[in-house]
Every structure is written in structure tokens, then in C-alpha cells.
Amino acid sequence: xxxxxxxxxxxxxxxxxxxxxxxxxxxxxxxxxxxxxxxxxxxxxxxxxxxxxxxxxxxxxxxxxxxxxxxxxxxxxxxxxxxxxxxxxxxxxxxxxxxxxxxxxxxxxxxxxxxxxxxxxxxxxxxxxxxxxxxxxxxxxxxxxxxxxxxxxxxxxxxxxxxxxxxxxxxxxxxxxxxxxxxxxxxxxxxxxxxxxxxxxxxx
Amino acid sequence: xxxxxxxxxxxxxxxxxxxxxxxxxxxxxxxxxxxxxxxxxxxxxxxxxxxxxxxxxxxxxxxxxxxxxxxxxxxxxxxxxxxxxxxxxxxxxxxxxxxxxxxxxxxxxxxxxxxxxxxxxxxxxxxxxxxxxxxxxxxxxxxxxxxxxxxxxxxxxxxxxxxxxxxxxxxxxxxxxxxxxxxxxxxxxxxxxxxxxxxxxxxx
DNA sequence: TGTACATCAGTGAACGCGCGTTCACTGATGTAC
DNA sequence: TGTACATCAGTGAACGCGCGTTCACTGATGTAC
Numbered sequence: 001x002x003x004x005x006x007x008x009x010x011x012x013x014x015x016x017x018x019x020x021x022x023x024x025x026x027x028x029x030x031x032x033x034x035x036x037x038x039x040x041x042x043x044x045x046x047x048x049x050x051x052x053x054x055x056x057x058x059x060x061x062x063x064x065x066x067x068x069x070x071x072x073x074x075x076x077x078x079x080x081x082x083x084x085x086x087x088x089x090x091x092x093x094x095x096x097x098x099x100x101x102x103x104x105x106x107x108x109x110x111x112x113x114x115x116x117x118x119x120x121x122x123x124x125x126x127x128x129x130x131x132x133x134x135x136x137x138x139x140x141x142x143x144x145x146x147x148x149x150x151x152x153x154x155x156x157x158x159x160x161x162x163x164x165x166x167x168x169x170x171x172x173x174x175x176x177x178x179x180x181x182x183x184x185x186x187x188x189x190x191x192x193x194x195x196x197x198x199x200x201x202x203x204x
Numbered sequence: 205x206x207x208x209x210x211x212x213x214x215x216x217x218x219x220x221x222x223x224x225x226x227x228x229x230x231x232x233x234x235x236x237x238x239x240x241x242x243x244x245x246x247x248x249x250x251x252x253x254x255x256x257x258x259x260x261x262x263x264x265x266x267x268x269x270x271x272x273x274x275x276x277x278x279x280x281x282x283x284x285x286x287x288x289x290x291x292x293x294x295x296x297x298x299x300x301x302x303x304x305x306x307x308x309x310x311x312x313x314x315x316x317x318x319x320x321x322x323x324x325x326x327x328x329x330x331x332x333x334x335x336x337x338x339x340x341x342x343x344x345x346x347x348x349x350x351x352x353x354x355x356x357x358x359x360x361x362x363x364x365x366x367x368x369x370x371x372x373x374x375x376x377x378x379x380x381x382x383x384x385x386x387x388x389x390x391x392x393x394x395x396x397x398x399x400x401x402x403x404x405x406x407x408x
Numbered sequence: 409t410g411t412a413c414a415t416c417a418g419t420g421a422a423c424g425c426g427c428g429t430t431c432a433c434t435g436a437t438g439t440a441c
Numbered sequence: 442t443g444t445a446c447a448t449c450a451g452t453g454a455a456c457g458c459g460c461g462t463t464c465a466c467t468g469a470t471g472t473a474c
Contacts, residue, residue, distance in 0.1 A: 165369030197401030
């Protein structure tokens with residue numbers, strides 16, 4: 001809902017959306033401020049009413065992405081409760097679903113090359129996202145037999161790396177993408193084997 | 205060794221090396237043909253004696269990367285023989301070592317956004333790289349108890365995704381990079397847990 | 409060994425282009441009376 | 442409800458810049474005789 005019936009109505013968000021589309025289509029390189037402005041039906045100069053510059057626009061897109069990401073992870077986690085395993089699995093599925101349906105956000109967040117510490121707001125949003133993943137991991141790791149215990153942060157790192165790797169290599173037209181298996185299947189089976197290795201899943 | 209004592213001697217390789225440095229420093233976006241030429245001490249126009257254009261230069265850099273990568277993987281694999289496990293571990297370590305010491309190549313190969321099918325040469329080099337990884341995987345997977353068996357290509361995909369994810373998230377200044385663990389440790393422990401899940405490593 | 413010629417790697421000037429950014433402005437929207 | 446004024450989102454022209462690419466050229470290197 002536009003706050004007021006101004007000329008454009010909600011140009012700020014329209015610019016972000018245009019940027020996300022361009023990023024998803026052509027990669028982080030393919031995005032230009034001028035083109036985003038054109039796509040929003042506006043002069044390039046108009047962008048400067050809402051953003052400090054090009055980088056600022058990408059940052060805002062990434063920030064919204066992290067927020068959305070954290071919300072989705074938290075939502076999936078809650079839905080899987082009270083079973084730690086169900087919550088964990090739902091979170092994992094939500095990860096891939098996000099990467100797939102919000103390509104622009106995902107690329108802005110992880111492939112645009114901008115530092116997470118570029119601004120406090122961005123850093124905070126990224127931290128929220130990480131915490132959402134760690135929450136799901138912490139519950140599950142508590143079930144691991146003590147002698148196989150691994151710090152929750154390491155557990156999270158493993159799962160995140162596997163998820164990210166699957167997205168980058170197999171959910172795009174990347175070098176490895178010749179496998180006849182879907183990213184979803186790859187991630188699920190990979191995580192399954194990993195969890196068995198931790199003694200969480202029964203070894204059948 | 206320069207083929208002949210020409211003006212520059214070996215400009216083609218000098219341009220590729222300059223490009224690799226620029227890519228490593230500033231990401232796939234930061235690379236410009238003009239700057240690579242300048243760094244090689246040459247006019248931008250000179251580039252066209254050796255490459256069809258900018259894209260061609262990146263492609264050649266990526267191709268050399270895949271070749272080198274495949275060689276290193278094969279070498280590590282051979283060194284670990286005849287133990288399938290030792291060969292596998294050596295291959296994994298070589299992966300991270302390559303990503304670390306040849307950042308420019310790694311980025312050109314996996315993050316530059318150019319399609320592997322851009323040319324037959326590039327596709328062939330990429331295929332060789334994948335085969336090197338799959339070779340190490342195939343030997344090891346043969347040791348898995350039949351009821352836990354997984355196709356070698358899936359096994360390879362899991363390990364590759366984990367390795368790539370670790371590189372992208374934890375070996376750069378990326379969002380997740382707040383873990384106090386080194387990429388090497390993360391990958392080794394992750395692969396260890398995964399292998400235990402397959403029943404290859406004893407569950408101690 | 410010396411000269412005449414062919415080759416071709418690299419030059420330097422020029423091009424058209426789209427970029428990000430600035431600036432004084434305009435004109436629609438919102439507000440006070 | 443109507444008028445006068447303030448606000449400020451978006452305009453349009455302009456800028457300087459570095460880009461990738463082209464072209465006719467030059468001059469060092471290699472080759473034939």
C-alpha cells in the first residue's frame with residue numbers, strides 16, 4: 001500500500017523490485033542503476049530521491065532478502081515444532097525454496113560481493129538470518145550422543161555450506177550441473193547421510 | 205619459455221595472468237580488458253592479437269583453471285593410492301588448496317557467470333575436472349555396504365557441493381564467515397561426518 | 409655475411425556507448441487559513 | 442469550499458569517465474637469396 005498518492009506511489013520499492021529482476025536475470029554484474037530506473041518508468045536521477053547511489057540500492061535489496069530469509073526460516077522452524085527433526089527438515093526445505101523463488105534476493109545476498117559489514121542494518125539482518133539457521137541446528141544437535149557431539153555453530157556451518165553449494169552448483173547452469181538429480185533430492189540425501197553420520201538418524 | 209624473442213615475448217599468458225590477478229582482487233566484475241592490458245604494459249588494442257575479445261580472455265583463464273584443477277586432483281589422487289580413502293582425502297585437501305592459492309582461477313571457473321558450454325574446449329576442460337573428482341569418489345563408494353549404496357555421481361555431487369559451499373561462505377568475507385573455524389577444519393569434519401553416515405568410517 | 413623483403417605484434421588515435429552522478433527546474437500533492 | 446503557499450518527488454539536460462572495439466600505421470623480427 002502506497003503511503004500517499006504521490007507521482008509514482010511507491011517508487012522506492014519499485015526500484016528495488018526492478019533491481020532484483022535484473023540481478024536474477026543477468027547476475028550481479030548485469031544490474032545498472034539506469035536500467036532499474038527505466039524499468040520502473042522513471043529517470044535515473046529520480047533514484048537519488050530514495051537511495052544514496054547504486055550500491056545503496058543493492059544493499060537495500062540484500063537487506064530485505066536477509067529479513068525475508070530469516071522470517072521464512074523462522075516460520076518453517078515453528079511449523080515443524082515440537083519435533084526438532086521436523087523443524088530442521090522444514091528449515092532446510094525452506095532454504096532451497098527461498099533460493100529458487102527469490103533468485104534476485106539470493107544473489108544480492110551471497111553473490112553481489114558487497115560486504116555484510118557495509119552498514120549496521122545489513123549486518124543485523126544477516127545476523128538474524130544466521131541465528132534462524134542456528135536455532136534449528138541447536139535443537140537437533142542436542143540429540144546427538146555426547147561422544148559424537150559437535151558445536152552447534154559447526155553443525156550449522158556444515159549444513160549451510162552444503163545447501164549453498166547445492167544451490168550454486170546444481171540449481172544454476174554451473175559447471176557441475178550435469179547430474180540428473182534435482183537440487184532438492186541432492187540436498188535431502190546429502191543431509192540425510194550427514195545426520196546418520198552424527199547418529200541422529202537411524203542407520204537403516 | 206617464450207616461443208620467440210618478440211616484442212613482448214609472451215603477451216598472451218601475461219594478459220591471462222593480469223586478468224587472473226584482477227579477478228582475484230576485485231571479483232569477476234572488477235576485471236576490465238583495458239586494465240589487464242595496462243597491467244601487462246600494453247595498449248588495449250594489442251589484446252586483439254591474441255583474443256577475440258574480453259569474454260574470450262576470461263574463457264581462456266577459466267579453461268586453464270579447469271585444466272590445472274583436473275591435474276591437481278589427479279595428482280593428489282595418485283599420491284593417495286592404493287588406499288581409496290587416502291586418495292579421497294588427498295583429493296579433498298587439494299580442492300581447498302586450489303581454491304585458496306588460485307583464487308583468480310577459481311572465481312573465473314565458478315563465479316564469472318560464463319556458461320561452461322560456451323566453447324567445446326571449455327566444456328572439455330570442465331568435464332575433465334569433474335571426472336577427476338568422480339574417480340576419487342568411485343573408488344571409495346565401492347566400499348560402502350550395498351544397503352547404503354549411493355550412485356558415485358551423487359556422492360561426488362555431495363562432496364563437491366560441500367567443498368564449494370565452504371569455499372564460498374567461509375573462505376571469503378561472506379555472510380557466514382563469522383565462524384571461528386578454518387575452512388580446512390570445517391570441510392574435513394563435515395566430510396568425516398558424511399562418510400560415517402555412509403558407513404565408510406568407523407563410528408567412533 | 410649482407411641486403412631486400414615479408415611478416416605480424418604492438419601502437420595510438422578515434423569511435424560510439426552507457427554508465428553513475430549533479431543540478432536547477434517543474435509541477436503535482438498536501439496544508440493553512 | 443476556495444485560494445495561497447510550502448513541500449518535495451520526479452524531470453531533463455549535462456558532465457566526465459572508462460569501457461570495448463576498429464583501424465590504418467609502424468617498426469622490430471625472421472627469412473630468402
